[in-house]
Amino acid sequence: MSEQDVRKHLLECAKQEFLAHGFQGASLRRICAGAGVTTGAVYFFFQNKEDMFAQIVANTAAELTNLGQALSMAELEEPDSGPDCDLRLMEFLYRHRDEALLLLERSQGTRYAGFAEELYAQMRWAFTLFFQRYGAGEPDPELIRILVEMRMKGNLELLKGDYTMEQVLELTRLTGVYADGGFRRLTAELRKSNSEG
Amino acid sequence: MSEQDVRKHLLECAKQEFLAHGFQGASLRRICAGAGVTTGAVYFFFQNKEDMFAQIVANTAAELTNLGQALSMAELEEPDSGPDCDLRLMEFLYRHRDEALLLLERSQGTRYAGFAEELYAQMRWAFTLFFQRYGAGEPDPELIRILVEMRMKGNLELLKGDYTMEQVLELTRLTGVYADGGFRRLTAELRKSNSEG
Amino acid sequence: MSEQDVRKHLLECAKQEFLAHGFQGASLRRICAGAGVTTGAVYFFFQNKEDMFAQIVANTAAELTNLGQALSMAELEEPDSGPDCDLRLMEFLYRHRDEALLLLERSQGTRYAGFAEELYAQMRWAFTLFFQRYGAGEPDPELIRILVEMRMKGNLELLKGDYTMEQVLELTRLTGVYADGGFRRLTAELRKSNSEG
Amino acid sequence: MSEQDVRKHLLECAKQEFLAHGFQGASLRRICAGAGVTTGAVYFFFQNKEDMFAQIVANTAAELTNLGQALSMAELEEPDSGPDCDLRLMEFLYRHRDEALLLLERSQGTRYAGFAEELYAQMRWAFTLFFQRYGAGEPDPELIRILVEMRMKGNLELLKGDYTMEQVLELTRLTGVYADGGFRRLTAELRKSNSEG
DNA sequence: AATGAATGAGGTTTCATTCAT
DNA sequence: TATGAATGAAACCTCATTCAT
Numbered sequence: 056m057s058e059q060d061v062r063k064h065l066l067e068c069a070k071q072e073f074l075a076h077g078f079q080g081a082s083l084r085r086i087c088a089g090a091g092v093t094t095g096a097v098y099f100f101f102q103n104k105e106d107m108f109a110q111i112v113a114n115t116a117a118e119l120t121n122l123g124q125a126l127s128m129a130e131l132e133e134p135d136s137g138p139d140c141d142l143r144l145m146e147f148l149y150r151h152r153d154e155a156l157l158l159l160e161r162s163q164g165t166r167y168a169g170f171a172e173e174l175y176a177q178m179r180w181a182f183t184l185f186f187q188r189y190g191a192g193e194p195d196p197e198l199i200r201i202l203v204e205m206r207m208k209g210n211l212e213l214l215k216g217d218y219t220m221e222q223v224l225e226l227t228r229l230t231g232v233y234a235d236g237g238f239r240r241l242t243a244e245l246r247k248s249n250s251e252g
Numbered sequence: 253m254s255e256q257d258v259r260k261h262l263l264e265c266a267k268q269e270f271l272a273h274g275f276q277g278a279s280l281r282r283i284c285a286g287a288g289v290t291t292g293a294v295y296f297f298f299q300n301k302e303d304m305f306a307q308i309v310a311n312t313a314a315e316l317t318n319l320g321q322a323l324s325m326a327e328l329e330e331p332d333s334g335p336d337c338d339l340r341l342m343e344f345l346y347r348h349r350d351e352a353l354l355l356l357e358r359s360q361g362t363r364y365a366g367f368a369e370e371l372y373a374q375m376r377w378a379f380t381l382f383f384q385r386y387g388a389g390e391p392d393p394e395l396i397r398i399l400v401e402m403r404m405k406g407n408l409e410l411l412k413g414d415y416t417m418e419q420v421l422e423l424t425r426l427t428g429v430y431a432d433g434g435f436r437r438l439t440a441e442l443r444k445s446n447s448e449g
Numbered sequence: 450m451s452e453q454d455v456r457k458h459l460l461e462c463a464k465q466e467f468l469a470h471g472f473q474g475a476s477l478r479r480i481c482a483g484a485g486v487t488t489g490a491v492y493f494f495f496q497n498k499e500d501m502f503a504q505i506v507a508n509t510a511a512e513l514t515n516l517g518q519a520l521s522m523a524e525l526e527e528p529d530s531g532p533d534c535d536l537r538l539m540e541f542l543y544r545h546r547d548e549a550l551l552l553l554e555r556s557q558g559t560r561y562a563g564f565a566e567e568l569y570a571q572m573r574w575a576f577t578l579f580f581q582r583y584g585a586g587e588p589d590p591e592l593i594r595i596l597v598e599m600r601m602k603g604n605l606e607l608l609k610g611d612y613t614m615e616q617v618l619e620l621t622r623l624t625g626v627y628a629d630g631g632f633r634r635l636t637a638e639l640r641k642s643n644s645e646g
Numbered sequence: 647m648s649e650q651d652v653r654k655h656l657l658e659c660a661k662q663e664f665l666a667h668g669f670q671g672a673s674l675r676r677i678c679a680g681a682g683v684t685t686g687a688v689y690f691f692f693q694n695k696e697d698m699f700a701q702i703v704a705n706t707a708a709e710l711t712n713l714g715q716a717l718s719m720a721e722l723e724e725p726d727s728g729p730d731c732d733l734r735l736m737e738f739l740y741r742h743r744d745e746a747l748l749l750l751e752r753s754q755g756t757r758y759a760g761f762a763e764e765l766y767a768q769m770r771w772a773f774t775l776f777f778q779r780y781g782a783g784e785p786d787p788e789l790i791r792i793l794v795e796m797r798m799k800g801n802l803e804l805l806k807g808d809y810t811m812e813q814v815l816e817l818t819r820l821t822g823v824y825a826d827g828g829f830r831r832l833t834a835e836l837r838k839s840n841s842e843g
Numbered sequence: 844a845a846t847g848a849a850t851g852a853g854g855t856t857t858c859a860t861t862c863a864t
Numbered sequence: 865t866a867t868g869a870a871t872g873a874a875a876c877c878t879c880a881t882t883c884a885t
Binding site: 061062092093095096099100 | 847848849850851852
Binding site for chain 1: 276277392394395397398399401402403405406409410413415419423426427429430431432433434435436437438441442
């Protein structure tokens with residue numbers, strides 16, 4: 056094999072292993088066996104197991120953080136952009152499927168363990184502001200938490216399926232419609248409760 | 253301590269360990285250290301690590317399967333019972349919080365690894381029938397899948413919070429309202445698409 | 450093998466390995482091979498490699514610390530007891546030869562790495578007081594340091610030889626005579642320097 | 647950097663690593679990282695790790711051997727030259743501090759492991775002759791061994807301190823006074839013992 | 844003259860499991 | 865009923881060394 060092939064092969068095998076077993080459950084031996092090298096070889100390219108994980112997800116993590124902030128801002132300034140934001144997020148996630156799933160669901164034991172929580176916190180913050188403007192007074196933080204969690208879980212499930220991007224975007228549009236309808240009904244209900252309670 | 257006391261203590265410690273680290277990440281040594289017992293003792297009460305897990309969740313698994321079927325049937329026969337079914341499910345999950353979380357999120361590596369999928373399959377089936385009756389024609393199975401996943405993810409997040417049952421049931425009611433609103437908007441949208449497409 | 454034999458055998462083999470290669474250079478595999486067990490067995494008896502080292506030297510370390518303090522005090526209160534103190538120290542060291550050598554010369558990498566320095570610091574302190582009383586004014590700390598180091602180095606060399614205790618004590622007596630003569634000449638010299646300088 | 651520059655940089659880094667961790671504890675990787683060179687480069691300049699060590703200390707070792715012989719001879723032919731010899735030895739050691747410490751205390755695992763012993767053997771031989779002439783009959787070889795060991799240990803401790811050469815030479819003069827006084831007292835004592843025993 | 848890549852053996856430690864007692 | 869002891873495999877990682885280029 057020539058040049059950087061081994062390194063790339065190693066990263067690819069590691070990615071699959073991390074996806075299949077999570078960071079902690081992943082075995083360097085299996086990764087190396089898959090890449091056809093001895094375990095020592097890993098340590099020429101990477102500092103350690105976690106560094107391998109980091110090198111796989113680092114770029115995606117940085118971009119995702121930026122995108123999250125950008126979308127939060129966009130949504131606050133232009134409330135109607137919500138559906139568009141959802142699509143842009145999903146498009147990004149789709150283009151970085153494996154890395155996104157690693158970051159958000161398989162990173163326990165790495166320095167990225169808290170990444171999902173950070174991202175979700177940001178989303179909760181944006182959603183809370185949105186709720187305050189268009190919703191029904193001060194929203195229950197726990198309700199916010201659950202709605203955000205549901206939303207992102209749905210997105211991640213979409214990633215796991217074997218879809219084309221068109222399918223993903225269409226399904227995203229539909230879950231957006233669902234979320235919109237849910238939000239309206241919910242705020243109506245809460246307004247009613249408040250006026251009654 | 254009597255025989256049963258040790259066994260129960262062991263099961264309790266194992267439950268916490270499995271919750272904290274998942275089945276595969278759990279360490280029998282830590283479990284035994286926590287229970288004040290040597291590792292060998294485990295093999296008097298249990299066949300192996302997986303058997304321990306199984307003995308913790310078996311009852312809950314069986315009951316949950318039954319409850320799932322019962323609720324599916326109830327919902328089909330009496331469509332308006334949906335919200336009530338949600339509450340009954342959540343009440344059950346709340347009463348068996350730890351076991352439910354083990355079953356649905358910490359069972360990788362055990363024979364229960366596919367339990368969540370089975371349960372969700374059943375829910376998808378029920379939801380599909382519901383969709384066919386009150387929705388917009390033949391629903392996209394992937395849309396169904398995602399909606400079910402979102403719903404259950406929300407429920408599980410509720411379980412992880414530190415709530416009283418009253419709080420859980422109220423939040424469940426609200427997510428039910430949200431889901432209902434979402435469903436209505438979505439079917440409206442789909443009907444429009446169908447008539448146009 | 451019965452009872453605690455393996456543990457003791459393991460400790461003995463470890464002691465020899467630590468003496469031969471120092472803590473860091475010692476190999477658990479060699480230790481275990483010597484004791485006829487697999488490496489895993491170590492971790493039933495000990496927490497880790499360092500714990501093994503610690504279990505070998507802990508008692509001796511504690512006693513040696515106490516003895517050092519006791520002798521320092523004795524020497525301060527009764528200056529003529531110096532030679533007797535030396536003998537008592539050497540008798541102790543001889544009775545705990547291996548452990549003393551491990552503590553004072555092979556402990557790098559363990560929590561006892563600084564033990565020798567602590568002991569020597571105490572000796573320097575005692576020697577400094579002695580110097581102030583019977584010597585020539587305020588002694589150069591570096592001179593003190595070197596004299597103490599020389600003294601203890603001589604003692605440790607005695608330990609490494611293959612002597613009977615009688616031989617050790619006689620040689621200790623002689624090095625005590627040597628040290629006494631050296632001290633007298635040195636203080637005379639320093640007094641001369643001071644009066645001149 | 648020119649070829650020789652790299653080689654020298656490598657040797658300098660290796661020296662510090664060997665001083666810090668001893669030969670066996672030293673890591674070629676750290677050395678190379680420090681020198682900004684890959685591990686393979688070492689094997690262009692040196693045969694292996696031990697050859698590196700050897701190239702660092704070889705000159706000093708040869709000179710030290712010669713100096714040791716020369717001083718032994720000088721001291722035998724001119725007994726009063728002892729103090730002067732001590733100073734000349736220390737001056738040499740001071741000028742080759744690092745290499746001397748490597749040779750005498752950090753060479754375990756190399757072909758120089760026995761160097762200190764050889765040097766000390768020579769010193770014991772010279773000291774024995776000196777003892778026979780000016781001492782008290784046939785000296786106990788073990789006593790000789792310990793006195794030599796103490797003396798050299800003192801010298802090495804001086805090297806480790808952060809002194810100027812003036813300070814080192816002054817401290818050497820003082821330890822020489824100490825040794826002289828000790829020697830006189832000791833021979834007096836031994837003569838007394840012999841006439842009594 | 845030196846790199847970049849890789850090996851294979853060895854390092855310490857943790858694991859679930861076994862079994863005589 | 866449970867311990868105490870031990871296994872053997874596997875975990876991650878570091879090592880000095882090699883070699884084609």
